Amino acid sequence: SNIARILMTGKLAGTGRMVILPVDQGFEHGPARSFAPNPAGYDPHYHFELAIEAGLNAYAAPLGALEASAASFAGCIPTILKVNHSNSLATLKDQAVTATVADALRLGCSAIGFTIYPSSEFQFEMIEELRELAAEAKAAGLAVVVWSYPRGPMLDKTGETALDIAAYAAHIAALVGAHIIKVKPPTAAISLDAAKKTYSSYPVEDDAAARFAHIVKACFNGRRLVVFSGGEAKGADSLLNEVRAIHAGGGNGSIVGRNAFQRPKEEALKLLSDIIDIYKSKP
Numbered sequence: 001s002n003i004a005r006i007l008m009t010g011k012l013a014g015t016g017r018m019v020i021l022p023v024d025q026g027f028e029h030g031p032a033r034s035f036a037p038n039p040a041g042y043d044p045h046y047h048f049e050l051a052i053e054a055g056l057n058a059y060a061a062p063l064g065a066l067e068a069s070a071a072s073f074a075g076c077i078p079t080i081l082k083v084n085h086s087n088s089l090a091t092l093k094d095q096a097v098t099a100t101v102a103d104a105l106r107l108g109c110s111a112i113g114f115t116i117y118p119s120s121e122f123q124f125e126m127i128e129e130l131r132e133l134a135a136e137a138k139a140a141g142l143a144v145v146v147w148s149y150p151r152g153p154m155l156d157k158t159g160e161t162a163l164d165i166a167a168y169a170a171h172i173a174a175l176v177g178a179h180i181i182k183v184k185p186p187t188a189a190i191s192l193d194a195a196k197k198t199y200s201s202y203p204v205e206d207d208a209a210a211r212f213a214h215i216v217k218a219c220f221n222g223r224r225l226v227v228f229s230g231g232e233a234k235g236a237d238s239l240l241n242e243v244r245a246i247h248a249g250g251g252n253g254s255i256v257g258r259n260a261f262q263r264p265k266e267e268a269l270k271l272l273s274d275i276i277d278i279y280k281s282k283p
Protein backbone atom coordinates (compact mmCIF):
# COMPACT_ATOMS: atom_id res chain seq x y z
CA SER A 1 0.00 0.00 0.00
CA ASN A 2 1.01 3.60 -0.21
CA ILE A 3 1.32 3.87 3.57
CA ALA A 4 3.77 0.97 3.45
CA ARG A 5 5.63 2.73 0.63
CA ILE A 6 6.15 5.76 2.89
CA LEU A 7 7.14 3.59 5.87
CA MET A 8 9.51 1.44 3.78
CA THR A 9 11.46 4.33 2.19
CA GLY A 10 14.64 6.04 3.36
CA LYS A 11 16.90 5.50 6.32
CA LEU A 12 14.01 4.75 8.69
CA ALA A 13 12.50 2.08 6.42
CA GLY A 14 10.91 -0.70 8.44
CA THR A 15 11.16 1.02 11.82
CA GLY A 16 7.58 2.34 11.94
CA ARG A 17 9.08 5.79 12.34
CA MET A 18 9.27 8.48 9.68
CA VAL A 19 10.69 11.87 8.85
CA ILE A 20 8.94 13.92 6.18
CA LEU A 21 10.00 17.19 4.51
CA PRO A 22 7.01 19.54 4.04
CA VAL A 23 7.55 22.57 1.82
CA ASP A 24 4.33 24.53 1.55
CA GLN A 25 5.53 27.52 3.56
CA GLY A 26 5.94 29.56 0.36
CA PHE A 27 2.16 29.32 0.05
CA GLU A 28 1.35 29.69 3.74
CA HIS A 29 3.90 32.34 4.77
CA GLY A 30 5.23 33.81 1.52
CA PRO A 31 8.40 33.23 -0.52
CA ALA A 32 10.86 35.60 1.17
CA ARG A 33 9.86 34.64 4.73
CA SER A 34 10.31 31.02 3.74
CA PHE A 35 13.28 30.97 1.39
CA ALA A 36 15.38 34.11 1.95
CA PRO A 37 17.31 32.43 4.80
CA ASN A 38 18.55 29.82 2.28
CA PRO A 39 17.79 31.02 -1.27
CA ALA A 40 18.44 27.56 -2.73
CA GLY A 41 14.92 26.82 -1.49
CA TYR A 42 13.30 29.02 -4.13
CA ASP A 43 13.93 26.08 -6.49
CA PRO A 44 11.54 23.15 -5.90
CA HIS A 45 14.21 20.75 -7.21
CA TYR A 46 16.28 21.65 -4.14
CA HIS A 47 13.69 20.22 -1.75
CA PHE A 48 13.44 16.94 -3.63
CA GLU A 49 17.25 16.65 -3.53
CA LEU A 50 17.35 17.49 0.18
CA ALA A 51 14.69 14.92 1.07
CA ILE A 52 16.31 12.22 -1.07
CA GLU A 53 19.89 12.87 0.11
CA ALA A 54 18.77 12.94 3.73
CA GLY A 55 17.06 9.55 3.30
CA LEU A 56 13.65 10.80 4.36
CA ASN A 57 10.39 8.89 4.02
CA ALA A 58 8.49 11.44 1.94
CA TYR A 59 8.30 14.96 0.58
CA ALA A 60 5.08 17.01 0.81
CA ALA A 61 4.36 20.03 -1.39
CA PRO A 62 1.65 21.95 -3.24
CA LEU A 63 0.63 21.16 -6.81
CA GLY A 64 2.79 23.70 -8.66
CA ALA A 65 5.98 22.70 -6.86
CA LEU A 66 5.45 18.99 -7.54
CA GLU A 67 4.59 19.70 -11.18
CA ALA A 68 7.76 21.76 -11.62
CA SER A 69 9.95 18.86 -10.45
CA ALA A 70 7.96 15.74 -11.29
CA ALA A 71 9.76 15.02 -14.55
CA SER A 72 13.17 15.05 -12.84
CA PHE A 73 12.32 13.21 -9.62
CA ALA A 74 9.36 10.92 -10.37
CA GLY A 75 9.66 7.71 -8.37
CA CYS A 76 12.72 8.84 -6.38
CA ILE A 77 10.85 9.39 -3.11
CA PRO A 78 7.19 9.10 -2.05
CA THR A 79 5.37 12.41 -2.43
CA ILE A 80 2.40 13.87 -0.61
CA LEU A 81 0.34 16.33 -2.63
CA LYS A 82 -0.94 19.03 -0.29
CA VAL A 83 -4.42 19.69 -1.68
CA ASN A 84 -5.47 22.75 0.29
CA HIS A 85 -3.78 25.92 1.43
CA SER A 86 -4.11 29.17 3.28
CA ASN A 87 -1.95 32.23 2.71
CA SER A 88 -0.70 35.07 4.86
CA LEU A 89 -2.51 37.71 2.82
CA ALA A 90 -5.78 36.47 4.32
CA THR A 91 -7.30 37.15 7.73
CA LEU A 92 -9.85 34.32 7.62
CA LYS A 93 -8.83 31.03 9.19
CA ASP A 94 -9.70 28.95 6.16
CA GLN A 95 -7.98 27.10 3.31
CA ALA A 96 -8.74 26.86 -0.40
CA VAL A 97 -8.79 23.49 -2.13
CA THR A 98 -5.94 23.80 -4.62
CA ALA A 99 -5.56 20.32 -6.12
CA THR A 100 -7.44 17.09 -6.73
CA VAL A 101 -6.98 13.37 -6.26
CA ALA A 102 -6.61 13.13 -10.05
CA ASP A 103 -3.61 15.50 -9.76
CA ALA A 104 -2.10 13.26 -7.08
CA LEU A 105 -2.48 10.20 -9.29
CA ARG A 106 -1.13 12.00 -12.36
CA LEU A 107 1.95 13.02 -10.36
CA GLY A 108 2.46 9.51 -8.93
CA CYS A 109 1.96 10.65 -5.33
CA SER A 110 1.59 8.25 -2.42
CA ALA A 111 -0.80 10.44 -0.47
CA ILE A 112 -2.83 13.59 -0.34
CA GLY A 113 -2.32 16.07 2.49
CA PHE A 114 -5.13 18.22 3.84
CA THR A 115 -5.25 20.85 6.59
CA ILE A 116 -8.17 21.34 8.94
CA TYR A 117 -8.44 24.16 11.47
CA PRO A 118 -10.60 22.79 14.30
CA SER A 119 -12.08 25.81 16.10
CA SER A 120 -12.25 28.01 12.99
CA GLU A 121 -15.65 29.31 11.82
CA PHE A 122 -14.92 27.34 8.65
CA GLN A 123 -14.01 24.07 10.32
CA PHE A 124 -17.13 22.21 9.29
CA GLU A 125 -16.72 23.09 5.61
CA MET A 126 -13.07 22.05 5.83
CA ILE A 127 -14.00 18.73 7.44
CA GLU A 128 -16.62 18.10 4.75
CA GLU A 129 -14.14 18.91 1.97
CA LEU A 130 -11.73 16.48 3.61
CA ARG A 131 -14.39 13.75 3.77
CA GLU A 132 -14.93 13.98 0.02
CA LEU A 133 -11.27 14.10 -0.93
CA ALA A 134 -10.30 11.38 1.56
CA ALA A 135 -12.97 9.01 0.22
CA GLU A 136 -11.75 9.62 -3.33
CA ALA A 137 -8.10 9.21 -2.33
CA LYS A 138 -8.76 5.95 -0.47
CA ALA A 139 -10.75 4.57 -3.39
CA ALA A 140 -7.67 5.22 -5.56
CA GLY A 141 -5.34 3.57 -3.02
CA LEU A 142 -3.73 6.79 -1.79
CA ALA A 143 -2.92 7.49 1.85
CA VAL A 144 -4.48 10.46 3.62
CA VAL A 145 -2.34 12.78 5.72
CA VAL A 146 -4.18 15.37 7.83
CA TRP A 147 -2.55 18.49 9.23
CA SER A 148 -4.83 19.25 12.21
CA TYR A 149 -4.17 22.75 13.51
CA PRO A 150 -6.60 24.21 16.06
CA ARG A 151 -7.10 27.83 15.10
CA GLY A 152 -9.89 30.37 15.37
CA PRO A 153 -11.36 33.26 17.35
CA MET A 154 -11.58 31.27 20.58
CA LEU A 155 -7.86 30.42 20.62
CA ASP A 156 -4.73 32.51 20.98
CA LYS A 157 -1.27 31.10 20.10
CA THR A 158 -1.06 29.39 23.50
CA GLY A 159 -4.48 27.83 23.10
CA GLU A 160 -3.61 26.44 19.64
CA THR A 161 -1.06 24.03 21.09
CA ALA A 162 -2.53 23.48 24.59
CA LEU A 163 -2.37 19.78 25.34
CA ASP A 164 -6.05 18.87 25.48
CA ILE A 165 -6.85 21.04 22.48
CA ALA A 166 -4.03 19.51 20.41
CA ALA A 167 -5.19 16.03 21.46
CA TYR A 168 -8.78 16.90 20.51
CA ALA A 169 -7.61 18.10 17.07
CA ALA A 170 -5.54 14.93 16.57
CA HIS A 171 -8.53 12.79 17.56
CA ILE A 172 -10.82 14.60 15.09
CA ALA A 173 -8.28 13.87 12.35
CA ALA A 174 -8.23 10.19 13.32
CA LEU A 175 -12.02 10.04 13.36
CA VAL A 176 -12.31 11.63 9.95
CA GLY A 177 -10.16 8.80 8.60
CA ALA A 178 -6.58 10.10 8.43
CA HIS A 179 -3.89 7.45 8.07
CA ILE A 180 -1.19 9.88 9.17
CA ILE A 181 -1.96 12.74 11.54
CA LYS A 182 0.18 15.81 11.80
CA VAL A 183 -0.02 18.18 14.75
CA LYS A 184 2.24 20.74 16.35
CA PRO A 185 4.13 19.69 19.48
CA PRO A 186 1.67 20.20 22.36
CA THR A 187 2.46 22.62 25.15
CA ALA A 188 1.65 22.15 28.81
CA ALA A 189 -0.36 25.21 29.53
CA ILE A 190 -4.06 25.73 29.06
CA SER A 191 -3.71 29.38 29.80
CA LEU A 192 -6.40 30.88 27.68
CA ASP A 193 -9.49 31.80 29.64
CA ALA A 194 -11.82 31.17 26.75
CA ALA A 195 -10.24 27.80 26.13
CA LYS A 196 -10.46 26.93 29.81
CA LYS A 197 -14.19 27.44 29.73
CA THR A 198 -14.56 24.90 26.98
CA TYR A 199 -11.71 22.51 27.60
CA SER A 200 -11.12 22.35 31.32
CA SER A 201 -10.98 18.60 31.73
CA TYR A 202 -7.37 17.66 31.20
CA PRO A 203 -4.66 18.50 33.73
CA VAL A 204 -1.54 20.40 32.79
CA GLU A 205 1.29 18.02 31.91
CA ASP A 206 4.84 19.29 32.48
CA ASP A 207 6.70 16.33 31.00
CA ALA A 208 7.17 16.63 27.22
CA ALA A 209 7.28 12.86 26.55
CA ALA A 210 4.05 12.42 28.51
CA ARG A 211 2.44 15.13 26.40
CA PHE A 212 3.44 13.34 23.20
CA ALA A 213 2.13 10.06 24.67
CA HIS A 214 -1.18 11.76 25.36
CA ILE A 215 -1.45 12.76 21.69
CA VAL A 216 -0.57 9.20 20.62
CA LYS A 217 -3.43 7.95 22.82
CA ALA A 218 -5.79 10.40 21.10
CA CYS A 219 -4.73 8.87 17.75
CA PHE A 220 -6.49 5.60 18.61
CA ASN A 221 -3.83 4.55 21.06
CA GLY A 222 -1.22 4.19 18.33
CA ARG A 223 -3.45 2.59 15.68
CA ARG A 224 -2.98 5.69 13.57
CA LEU A 225 0.39 7.23 12.76
CA VAL A 226 1.13 10.63 14.27
CA VAL A 227 3.95 13.00 13.35
CA PHE A 228 4.88 16.35 14.83
CA SER A 229 5.96 19.50 13.03
CA GLY A 230 9.25 21.24 13.60
CA GLY A 231 7.98 24.83 13.69
CA GLU A 232 10.03 27.97 13.19
CA ALA A 233 13.77 27.62 12.72
CA LYS A 234 15.42 27.03 16.09
CA GLY A 235 18.63 25.72 17.59
CA ALA A 236 19.56 22.13 16.72
CA ASP A 237 19.70 21.13 20.39
CA SER A 238 16.19 22.25 21.17
CA LEU A 239 14.80 20.49 18.07
CA LEU A 240 16.70 17.29 18.91
CA ASN A 241 15.40 17.37 22.50
CA GLU A 242 11.89 17.67 21.15
CA VAL A 243 12.50 14.70 18.86
CA ARG A 244 13.79 12.65 21.82
CA ALA A 245 10.57 13.42 23.68
CA ILE A 246 8.43 12.49 20.64
CA HIS A 247 10.28 9.19 20.39
CA ALA A 248 10.02 8.51 24.14
CA GLY A 249 6.30 9.30 24.02
CA GLY A 250 5.69 6.80 21.20
CA GLY A 251 5.14 9.32 18.39
CA ASN A 252 5.81 8.05 14.87
CA GLY A 253 8.09 10.80 13.73
CA SER A 254 8.65 14.33 12.58
CA ILE A 255 7.63 16.51 9.68
CA VAL A 256 10.29 19.16 9.57
CA GLY A 257 10.16 22.01 7.08
CA ARG A 258 11.75 25.32 8.03
CA ASN A 259 14.27 23.72 10.37
CA ALA A 260 15.53 21.74 7.39
CA PHE A 261 15.32 23.91 4.27
CA GLN A 262 16.19 27.23 5.93
CA ARG A 263 19.58 25.85 7.00
CA PRO A 264 22.49 25.56 4.56
CA LYS A 265 22.30 22.12 2.96
CA GLU A 266 25.19 20.43 4.81
CA GLU A 267 23.87 21.67 8.14
CA ALA A 268 20.36 20.51 7.27
CA LEU A 269 21.64 17.06 6.28
CA LYS A 270 23.52 16.75 9.58
CA LEU A 271 20.44 17.77 11.59
CA LEU A 272 18.16 15.39 9.68
CA SER A 273 20.68 12.60 10.15
CA ASP A 274 20.75 13.28 13.92
CA ILE A 275 16.94 13.21 13.99
CA ILE A 276 16.92 9.89 12.11
CA ASP A 277 19.48 8.44 14.55
CA ILE A 278 17.19 9.30 17.47
CA TYR A 279 14.26 7.53 15.82
CA LYS A 280 16.47 4.52 15.08
CA SER A 281 17.55 4.21 18.71
CA LYS A 282 15.66 2.26 21.37
CA PRO A 283 13.10 4.60 22.97
Ligand code: FBP
Nearest residue numbers: 022024025028229230231256257258
Ligand atom coordinates in the same frame (compact mmCIF):
# COMPACT_ATOMS: atom_id res chain seq x y z
P1 FBP B 1 7.46 23.56 9.68
O1 FBP B 1 8.27 22.36 10.08
O2 FBP B 1 8.23 24.53 8.87
O3 FBP B 1 6.78 24.16 10.90
O4 FBP B 1 6.33 23.03 8.70
C1 FBP B 1 5.17 22.46 9.17
C2 FBP B 1 3.95 23.17 8.64
O5 FBP B 1 2.78 22.44 8.93
C3 FBP B 1 3.97 23.42 7.14
O6 FBP B 1 3.51 22.31 6.42
C4 FBP B 1 3.08 24.62 7.03
O7 FBP B 1 3.39 25.44 5.96
C5 FBP B 1 3.35 25.35 8.28
O8 FBP B 1 3.81 24.44 9.24
C6 FBP B 1 2.11 26.05 8.76
O9 FBP B 1 2.35 26.67 9.97
P2 FBP B 1 1.34 27.77 10.49
O10 FBP B 1 -0.04 27.32 10.06
O11 FBP B 1 1.51 27.79 11.97
O12 FBP B 1 1.72 29.04 9.83
